[in-house]
Amino acid sequence: MNNVWEVWPSALTAVECDAIIKRAEFYADQSATVGFEASSRSDEAYRSSLIRWFDPLRERDIVERVMQFVHASNRTNFGIDIVAPYEVQFTEYHGTQQGKYDWHQDVWLESSRPFDRKLSVVVQLSDPEDYEGGAFEFFCVAQPGATFAPRGSLLIFPSFLQHRVLPVTRGLRRSLVTWVEGPRWR
DSSP states (O other): OSSSSEEEEESOOOOHHHHHHHHTTTTEEEEESSSGGGGBBOOOEEEOOOOEOOOTTHHHHHHHHHEEEEHIIIIIIIOOOOOOEEEEEEEEEEEEGGGGGEEOOOTTTOOOOEEEEEEEEEEEEEEEEEEEEEEEEEESSSOOOOOOOOOOEEEEEESSSOEEOOOOOEEEEEEEEEHHHHEEEE
């Protein structure tokens, strides 16, 4: 692996970001939970945000656009056996609720599924002037910092890396998140 993570600054245009935000209106919002499937639970002290699940087949153009960057990063940095994302999540962190997501990983290694989340992708949909706080951080590795701040920036990293989103203290931070899956880790 050449890099632990990769940022594509301003990968998506403002028009593309606006279109994603507009499409989110077609999906029902819900409070974010912690955990997977039957073991998922609400825990606002740990994770406070609103999410909407996009249909990846219906939003194929978004998936294909994101996958252009994933394939390029995987070829030059990760070399991981991947197939495609099967879930796409639109997330809102509200300053009025101190929206955040504490330390976590995106993998579910105890799953009986024949595939695992391999690469996580986060797209910054908000302009950094639209909110305060809300920084994305990794545990014990270099931080993406300002390179991931511009609207439309795209961050790709192995799903097993611990990361968090610090509380948003003012405004609204929006992001699009997906997990590119592949055969079980070996």
